[in-house]
Structure formats: C-alpha cells, structure tokens
Amino acid sequence: MKKFFSSIILLLGFVAVNAFAQDLDPKQNERYNNLAQEIRCVVCQSEPVATSSAKIAADMRDVIKEHILKGESDNQIRKYFANHYGEYVLLRPQLSAATIALWASPFILLIMGGAVILLLMGKLKSTPEEIPPESIPTKTEEDAEALAALKELEEK
Amino acid sequence: MIVEIGHFALILAMFAALAQSCAGLIGGQRADYRFYTFTKRATDITFVAAAVALIALIHAYLTSDFSVKNVVENSHSLKPLIYKIAGSWGNHEGSMLLWALVGAGFATFLSHSKEELVWTLKSRALGVQGLIVALVIAYVVFASNPFIRLPNPPFQGNDLNPLLQDPALAAHPPFLYLGYVGLSLVYSLAIAGLLDGKVDAVWARIIRPWALASWVFLTVGILLGAYWAYYELGWGGWWFWDPVENASFMPWLLGTALLHSAIVTEKRGALAAWTVLLAILAFSLSLLGTFLVRSGVLTSVHAFALDPKRGVWILLILALFTGGGLLLYGLRAGVMNSDKGMFAPVSRETALVLNNLFLVVATLTILVGTLYPLLGEAIYGRAISVGAPYFNAVFTPLMSIILVFLPVASFFSWKRSKISTHAKKLIPALIIAIIGGLVVAFIAQNKPMSAVGVSLGVWLVLGAFSEFLQKAGLGKSNDVVKRAFALRPMYWGMFIAHLGVGVFVIGAVVETSFQKEQTFAIGIGETVQFEGRKITLDKIASLEGPNFYSDAAQISVNDGKKTIILNPARRYYPAAKMPTTEVDRKASLFGELYMALGEPNSESGASKWVLRVYFNPFIGWIFGGYFLIALGGLLSLADRGLRVAAPKASGDIAKAAS
Numbered sequence: 082m083k084k085f086f087s088s089i090i091l092l093l094g095f096v097a098v099n100a101f102a103q104d105l106d107p108k109q110n111e112r113y114n115n116l117a118q119e120i121r122c123v124v125c126q127s128e129p130v131a132t133s134s135a136k137i138a139a140d141m142r143d144v145i146k147e148h149i150l151k152g153e154s155d156n157q158i159r160k161y162f163a164n165h166y167g168e169y170v171l172l173r174p175q176l177s178a179a180t181i182a183l184w185a186s187p188f189i190l191l192i193m194g195g196a197v198i199l200l201l202m203g204k205l206k207s208t209p210e211e212i213p214p215e216s217i218p219t220k221t222e223e224d225a226e227a228l229a230a231l232k233e234l235e236e237k
Numbered sequence: 238m239i240v241e242i243g244h245f246a247l248i249l250a251m252f253a254a255l256a257q258s259c260a261g262l263i264g265g266q267r268a269d270y271r272f273y274t275f276t277k278r279a280t281d282i283t284f285v286a287a288a289v290a291l292i293a294l295i296h297a298y299l300t301s302d303f304s305v306k307n308v309v310e311n312s313h314s315l316k317p318l319i320y321k322i323a324g325s326w327g328n329h330e331g332s333m334l335l336w337a338l339v340g341a342g343f344a345t346f347l348s349h350s351k352e353e354l355v356w357t358l359k360s361r362a363l364g365v366q367g368l369i370v371a372l373v374i375a376y377v378v379f380a381s382n383p384f385i386r387l388p389n390p391p392f393q394g395n396d397l398n399p400l401l402q403d404p405a406l407a408a409h410p411p412f413l414y415l416g417y418v419g420l421s422l423v424y425s426l427a428i429a430g431l432l433d434g435k436v437d438a439v440w441a442r443i444i445r446p447w448a449l450a451s452w453v454f455l456t457v458g459i460l461l462g463a464y465w466a467y468y469e470l471g472w473g474g475w476w477f478w479d480p481v482e483n484a485s486f487m488p489w490l491l492g493t494a495l496l497h498s499a500i501v502t503e504k505r506g507a508l509a510a511w512t513v514l515l516a517i518l519a520f521s522l523s524l525l526g527t528f529l530v531r532s533g534v535l536t537s538v539h540a541f542a543l544d545p546k547r548g549v550w551i552l553l554i555l556a557l558f559t560g561g562g563l564l565l566y567g568l569r570a571g572v573m574n575s576d577k578g579m580f581a582p583v584s585r586e587t588a589l590v591l592n593n594l595f596l597v598v599a600t601l602t603i604l605v606g607t608l609y610p611l612l613g614e615a616i617y618g619r620a621i622s623v624g625a626p627y628f629n630a631v632f633t634p635l636m637s638i639i640l641v642f643l644p645v646a647s648f649f650s651w652k653r654s655k656i657s658t659h660a661k662k663l664i665p666a667l668i669i670a671i672i673g674g675l676v677v678a679f680i681a682q683n684k685p686m687s688a689v690g691v692s693l694g695v696w697l698v699l700g701a702f703s704e705f706l707q708k709a710g711l712g713k714s715n716d717v718v719k720r721a722f723a724l725r726p727m728y729w730g731m732f733i734a735h736l737g738v739g740v741f742v743i744g745a746v747v748e749t750s751f752q753k754e755q756t757f758a759i760g761i762g763e764t765v766q767f768e769g770r771k772i773t774l775d776k777i778a779s780l781e782g783p784n785f786y787s788d789a790a791q792i793s794v795n796d797g798k799k800t801i802i803l804n805p806a807r808r809y810y811p812a813a814k815m816p817t818t819e820v821d822r823k824a825s826l827f828g829e830l831y832m833a834l835g836e837p838n839s840e841s842g843a844s845k846w847v848l849r850v851y852f853n854p855f856i857g858w859i860f861g862g863y864f865l866i867a868l869g870g871l872l873s874l875a876d877r878g879l880r881v882a883a884p885k886a887s888g889d890i891a892k893a894a895s
Contacts, residue, residue, distance in 0.1 A: 111683075127477075127622075128477075129625070168620065169621065172622050172624025172626050173630070174609075174622065174627060179613055179616075182609075182612075183623065190598045190601050191595075194598055195594065202590075
C-alpha cells in the first residue's frame with residue numbers, strides 16, 4: 082500500500098528539482114521566472130508551467146532554461162514554444178492578425194466610453210463656465226421641507 | 238423517503254415560484270393589492286419549499302444515502318461531518334439548488350421589508366424574481382436533479398474532490414452565491430422599476446442596500462476563494478486569472494461600479510439610466526459566469542460535472558434575462574429621462590462617472606480576454622490562450638489610472654468642485670507616497686514598477702486618512718477623534734473600503750515583486766539554507782486521517798535567533814485517488830514563511846523529499862486589504878439612512894440628501 086501510495090504521488094506530485102538552477106545569473110533567473118509564467122503547461126487546465134506539478138511542465142521549464150543559457154531572447158524562446166506546441170501554449174498571446182482585436186480592445190473600449198461621456202456631458206449643458214455657482218440650486222424651501230421629513234424618518 | 242419529500246418540495250417550489258411570478262407581475266401592472274398579497278404568500282412558500290429540498294439533500298449526505306446518485310458521486314461515509322454538509326452544495330446539482338434557495342430567500346427578505354409605500358414596485362420585483370427562481374428550479378428538476386435514485390446502490394461513495402474538503406471552501410460557494418443571487422434581486426428591482434415607469438432617487442435608495450449586501454457577500458466569497466487557493470493549492474499564489482475566477486470578478490467589478498453610480502442616482506437624481514443598465518449587466522455577468530463554469534466551454538481548474546446539455550439550458554436562461562432586460566431597457570428609455578442633476582466637469586459626479594468608465598472598461602476587458610479563446614477558435618480557427626500575463630498587462634494599468642485619482646476625487650463635492658482648494662490637504666500624503674516609492678526604488682533598483690506600485694498604495698492609504706480626518710474636522714476642531722467616531726457609518730464605510738484598496742495595492746505589489754521561492758530536495762536530518770534561515774527536515778511521520786493517509790514532515794527553521802517548527806504534509810485520498818498538499822505557514826511582521834511538501838524522491842539512492850519554500854512578503858496585507866473592503870461595505874450597510882423607508886415625496890428627498 083505504502084509503495085502504491087508513493088508511486089502515485091511520484092506520478093502526480095511535484096517534479097524534481099532543477100538541475101540547471103545554479104547556472105542562471107539573477108537577471109536570467111528573472112527572465113526565466115517570467116517566461117515560466119507565460120508558457121502554458123500542455124497537459125494541465127489553464128496553468129502555466131511555473132506552477133504545474135506535471136512531469137511535462139518540469140521538462141518545459143528545463144527547455145526554457147536551456148534556451149536562456151544558449152543566449153536566446155525572450156521572443157525567440159516564445160517563438161520556439163509556439164512552433165513546437167502551437168500558439169495555444171502562449172498565455173500571453175503574440176500580437177498577430179488574430180489577436181489584434183484582443184490587444185486593442187481595452188483602448189477601443191476606453192476611447193469609446195470616454196467619447197460617449199464627453200458627448201453626453203456636452204449635451205447636458207453647453208459650457209460650465211457660463212453657469213455661475215449661484216444659479217445651481219442648492220437649498221430651496223422645498224429642500225428644507227424634504228430635509229425635515231428625512232430627519233423625522235431617521236429619528237424613527 | 239426524505240429524499241422523495243425533498244424532490245416533491247423542489248417541484249412544489251417551482252410551481253409556487255411560477256405563481257409568485259404571475260401574481261406579482263399582474264399585481265404591479267393592475268395596482269391590485271390582492272395579487273400583491275398573494276405573491277407575498279407564494280414567495281414564502283417558494284422559500285420554505287426550496288429550503289426543505291436542500292435540507293432533504295443535506296440529510297441524504299449526512300446519512301450517506303448511497304442510493305442517491307448525487308451522494309455516491311460526491312460523498313463518502315468516512316468524510317468529516319462539515320464536508321458532508323458542505324458537500325451537498327460542493328457539486329453542480331446541489332450548488333444550483335442552493336442558487337435557487339438563495340434566490341427565493343432574497344425574494345422573501347424583500348417581501349417582508351418595510352418599503353410598503355412602493356408596493357407596486359415590490360410586487361413587480363417579486364414577480365421577476367419569481368420567474369428567475371422558477372426557471373432555475375426547472376433547470377434543476379429537468380437537467381440537473383440531485384434527487385435521482387440509483388437502481389443498484391453501491392456500498393461506498395466516490396468522495397468529494399479532496400481539494401474542496403476545506404473550511405474556507407465549505408463557506409466559499411454560499412457566500413459567492415449570496416452575492417451572485419443578490420444581484421438577481423437588484424436586477425428584478427431594475428426591471429420592476431422599468432415596468433413601473435419610475436426609475437428615480439427613491440428607486441436608487443431601495444436598490445442600494447440590496448446591491449451593497451450582494452457586493453459584500455461577493456467580496457467575502459472571492460476573498461475566501463483566493464485565500465483557499467493560497468494555502469490549499471500549494472503554489473504560493475492567490476489569484477490566477479482563471480476563467481472561473483474571472484467569472485466571479487466581473488460581476489464584482491460591475492457591482493462596484495453600480496454601488497458608485499447608485500450613490501449619484503440617490504443623492505443627485507442623475508445617472509438613473511446608467512444605474513439601471515449596470516444592474517441588468519451585473520446580473521447578466523453572474524449568469525454568464527454560471528454558464529461558463531458549468532458548461533465546460535472554457536476549461537478551468539474549477540470545472541466539475543461538466544455537461545454541454547446543461548450549458549444550453551443556462552444559455553437559454555441567460556439569453557432570456559439579458560436579452561429581455563436589455564430589450565425592455567431600450568423600450569423604456571423614456572421613463573429614465575429624468576437626468577436633471579446638473580454638474581460641472583470638476584465635481585463628485587464627474588469623478589464617479591470616470592470611476593464607472595474605468596470599472597466598466599476593466600470588466601469588459603476581462604470579458605473579452607476570457608471569451609477570446611472561443612472567438613479565436615470560431616473566427617480564425619486558431620487555438621489561442623489568454624492567461625494571467627495578458628490580464629496583468631491590461632488590467633493593472635487600467636486600474637492604476639483610476640486609483641491615482643481616487644484620493645483627489647474623494648474630496649470633491651457634489652455639483653461643482655475645485656481641485657486647487659483640496660490639493661493642499663493632500664500634499665503631505667503625496668510627499669510621503671513619493672518618499673515611500675523612492676525607498677522601494679532604492680532597495681530594489683531593478684524594479685521600478687514596484688516602486689511606482691508601492692507609491693500608489695501609500696498614496697491611497699494616506700489619501701483615505703486625509704479625506705476622513707478632514708471630514709472629522711481636522712484643523713477646525715480639537716477633538717477630531719471624538720468627531721470621527723460620531724460620523725455616520727456610511728462615511729466610516731467609505732473610509733475603510735478605500736483604505737482597504739490602498740492596503741491591498743501595497744500588499745499585492747510587494748508580494749508579487751519580492752516573493753522568494755526555492756525548491757529543495759532534502760533528506761531526513763539534512764539542512765538547507767533559505768534567505769538567511771537554516772531549514773532542517775527532522776522527520777516524516779505517516780499518519781492516517783478519517784478518509785486520507787498523510788505524510789507529515791517536521792521541519793525546524795532557525796533564523797539565527799530562535800527555532801520554529803513547521804509541519805507541511807502531503808495527503809492521499811484513496812476514495813478520490815488524489816493527493817493534496819497541506820502547506821504549513823508561519824507569519825511574521827513582514828511576511829509569511831510558506832512550505833509545501835512534495836513527493837519522496839529516491840532516484841539518487843538516498844531517499845529525499847521535495848520541499849518548496851516560499852517567503853511571501855506582505856501577504857497578509859492582500860487578504861487584510863480585501864477584508865477591509867468588505868468591512869467598509871458592511872459598515873455602509875449598517876447606516877440607518879440607507880434603510881429608512883422611502884417616503885412619497887421622493888424627488889425632494891434626493892435633493893435634500895445632497
């Protein structure tokens with residue numbers, strides 16, 4: 082039982098410590114950590130290789146290290162993974178015809194929203210400078226009555 | 238027998254909800270009080286019947302009735318009591334039943350609330366809510382029934398996913414559902430307002446406590462989920478931008494926008510149309526979330542009991558309520574043209590409009606990102622992944638922009654304000670924030686963005702204090718503290734929630750930038766070095782729990798001054814055939830030491846254990862900040878001003894309250 086137990090864990094559990102760990106300088110290590118967050122583990126459900134406990138994720142982490150040590154740039158490494166496993170493997174989609182809408186959407190939404198607001202506010206009244214503060218109603222008799230009613234309610 | 242009673246009660250609840258729906262809508266339309274009285278009774282019956290159904294299901298779990306399919310699939314006779322109870326809603330069928338019960342419960346609360354002066358609105362809202370509940374129960378009865386019996390019951394169940402056997406996760410679904418479903422009541426009130434033809438300050442005043450309550454529940458639900466992910470998954474992370482997390486985060490963001498815009502509608506009678514739209518969309522997004530999670534359209538670590546057929550049902554419900562709501566919104570645009578409240582470009586109104594713009598754009602960005610893999614597949618025929626790096630890249634800047642303005646905007650008064658008059662009150666906060674950023678930049682020279690982030694967090698925290706103390710009369714009065722305590726809970730709520738945002742930002746920035754992680758292979762009796770600490774694996778003990786085996790490590794950590802013991806463990810649940818990681822943590826002033834035990838590894842001859850060690854700085858600030866946000870909401874909810882019955886002279890009150 083105990084043996085069965087440990088073999089299952091071996092299969093599913095964390096995978097071995099990395100052999101290359103010592104070879105990366107701090108700057109490379111930071112690149113490694115960022116890339117490991119960007120590459121998707123191919124057998125997991127929406128999980129980067131950085132956190133996945135699957136065997137293949139550990140292998141993919143090693144591949145990232147190897148390529149960093151070879152002196153490749155982040156983009157070259159991303160391309161390598163995309164070529165090997167498909168675009169699917171990149172959690173940060175590369176800019177392309179198919180993803181331009183994705184990357185542009187926040188800007189488009191913000192500009193559209195901003196334009197709508199400007200339009201509506203313009204419609205609400207022309208220029209704010211023209212309205213002297215006194216002309217904006219602050220307290221009328223009606224307000225005073227309503228205030229009294231509100232106070233009464235709150236005291237209840 | 239009890240299972241059959243539950244099954245019967247469920248069907249009864251469905252018909253009662255239908256009756257509630259018809260009577261409520263007719264009562265509101267004809268202004269007939271008899272129908273209104275009827276719908277209130279029907280609401281009570283729906284609630285009681287749905288409660289009986291859930292209790293019957295819980296009973297089946299407690300007694301391990303393995304003739305019920307749902308119990309077999311999700312329980313085990315040896316499972317601890319609390320998880321037998323929580324297991325009843327920790328699965329798809331049971332969770333939808335809980336959804337329906339909570340929906341009926343909110344309707345009952347509304348029905349018994351004191352706002353009798355607007356009873357036609359209430360009648361219609363109960364009608365709409367009844368329809369939602371009836372359709373959800375119909376879905377449970379016909380497509381995901383938890384009361385199905387098995388012809389040949391097994392002797393033992395398959396157990397609940399062990400990752401879900403956890404106290405935080407036992408409470409996580411109910412809170413999340415209280416939030417999601419609370420938004421359904423806000424939706425019902427919005428539709429009722431449209432039908433009633435009165436969407437004004439009174440209406441805003443009625444919906445605000447419900448919106449606030451659901452938002453607080455949603456906040457707590459998300460907090461519990463994030464905290465669970467942090468200590469249960471053993472990765473030291475707390476937010477993964479997983480589709481299911483996004484599904485809960487989108488309604489939360491829109492709910493946040495709704496709370497802010499409802500203030501404008503209530504106090505100034507403006508933005509009514511916008512508030513209604515947000516109410517409709519917030520509920521639509523929580524339905525969409527349910528659809529995404531349950532249909533398996535998007536794969537997710539949370540996905541359980543997936544079935545495309547169910548997806549179609551939920552999609553139909555979603556289409557009906559979103560489409561119907563938006564259609565009615567378009568048809569009734571006229572009744573909302575009461576936006577009279579004028580305001581200058583620099584005013585609290587403008588600030589809240591900008592707050593809404595950014596929150597809505599952020600929400601839509603997350604929506605686009607979450608759904609984009611589907612679009613990519615459908616339009617371009619390409620499998621595209623959109624993960625955490627994308628969301629971090631777009632969401633963080635969007636939110637940062639709006640947060641920079643928060644302290645300034647909170648000083649603005651209604652209608653018209655001036656930046657210059659308030660600017661000097663914020664100068665101390667600004668200076669300290671910049672110093673804070675510089676200190677971080679000095680400590681960590683290669684992380685300029687972290688310095689900016691910390692600066693922003695400090696700015697938010699001090700900004701919240703500045704604004705609050707100002708309100709308490711800083712500089713004008715001698716007993717600021719006494720006056721602060723005399724302030725209305727509403728102001729305390731705003732202060733605490735905004736303070737929480739700042740605390741959260743500091744925590745999130747420091748944690749993500751300065752987390753330390755190292756993985757060791759360590760034999761018994763061996764010592765390794767980690768961030769100035771000596772870590773020794775003393776022993777590994779094999780233990781047996783009620784429904785699991787466990788290998789528990791005893792690890793002593795010496796930081797030069799004292800030694801502490803941590804006990805991370807690995808569990809194996811034989812019934813579910815799954816291992817889990819039980820991390821152990823030790824919090825200190827500036828962070829938390831976090832250990833996860835991996836598998837034994839005997840490749841190199843000597844038996845070694847894999848040990849992942851993290852130092853998570855300021856992690857408590859993340860959860861603490863989020864907790865403060867929820868607490869702020871709760872304090873606002875406690876404000877009596879929110880709860881008084883809306884008087885008839887509605888428009889005037891709105892003006893007066895400003």
